[in-house]
Amino acid sequence: MPSRSDPHLPAPPPGTPGHNAARQAMTPELRRWIVAQAGAGYSTPVMLQSLRDAGWDAPLAAEILTLALQEHRGVRPLPPAQPGAAPMPGPRLDESPTQVDCGDRSVPVLLAMSRPRIVLLGKLLSAEECDALIAFAAPRMARSLTVATQTGGEELHHDRTSNGMFFDRGENPLIQRIEARIACLLHWPVENGEGLQVLHYRPGAEYKPHYDYFDPAEPGTPSIVNRGGQRVGTLVMYLNTPEKGGGTTFPDVHLEVAPQRGNAVFFSYERPHPSTRTLHGGAPVIAGDKWIATKWLRERKFD
Ligand code: PD2
Ligand code: ZN
Secondary structure (H helix, E strand, O other): OOOOOOOOOOOOOOOOOOOOHHHHHOOHHHHHHHHHHHHOOOOHHHHHHHHHHOOOOHHHHHHHHHHHHHHHHOOOOOOOOOOOOOOOOOOOOOOOOOEEEOOOOEEEEEEEEOOOEEEEEOOOOOHHHHHHHHHHHHHHOEEOEEEOOOOOOEEEOOOEOOEEEEOOOOOOHHHHHHHHHHHHHHOOOHHHEOOOEEEEEOOOOOEEEEOOOOOOOOOOHHHHHOOOOOEEEEEEEEOOOOOEEOOEEEHHHOEEEOOOOOOEEEEEOOOOOHHHOOOEEEOOEEEOOEEEEEEEEEOOOOO
16 A cells, blocks of 8 residues: 555645645646556545645645546547548558568567557567577666656656666667568658667566656656657567566556567557556566567657
8 A cells, every 4th residue: 555655656845735736736746646556556545545644735635636537537538540640650450460561570460459559469579689689788788767857858767677778779780670670560760769778677676657758748848859759659579578577567458468578569649648548567577587678659750
């Protein structure tokens, strides 16, 4: 149960709550905390008690919870994309193919969900490619940073206890081959992709539920999206199979993808909003290690 000692729970602002206090007190950090707690199954009374334990005024805490949960859950699912809507990355699945072409191979489609758009693919990477990515990445690993949407820079984040590194786009023939395969699979130009990121989780390490798009309410977001636009899709490729734990979770739809070496999960988000239901996390690794490579796709050229 979350409690006063929950390190992720933001402290209340100083002073007496006034008119419109809930909106004023609602920081992106607080909204994320509430959404993550709700996604983890905590009830509203339990969250209310946690906020009170952390020093929040009870009526203000109740109002904040209502606001955040209404915003998160109350938004209707989006209508299907209209003709003329911005194109989105993703495999072409209109005729429910069992395999999709990626240029140098075709890969099995293991699961497809439309809202949120999630596609699970088998054997996107060979065992040799997975091992080679780990071998290239291992000497360059450092504690993972996340993009700091307050400032537009990068920062250490307690929600992410993995180690990581970024490859430059096209930095060696292996990376070029994988990037070309991804571009063909997702019908999205190589130039719109960020450099491949490799993450390593040891037992106990996790990545708490989050959205991969940049929160438009954060002050650093305009400078981040200035280069390449918003993120619109994520491809997580599993480079090994942990013994236990380490699934990729989608709390809004109660889905957990089991990490299997060479497989990949793709999801896309047509707008930077919780209504896309793309809240997702890396569940704690229970036994063994977990290695992944992530490709984030931007709206435009990411140079
Ligand atoms: O490790 C994962 O499964 C995971 C979970 C959530 C990776 C990411 N997000 C990511 O790389 O964005
Ligand atoms: Zn993510």
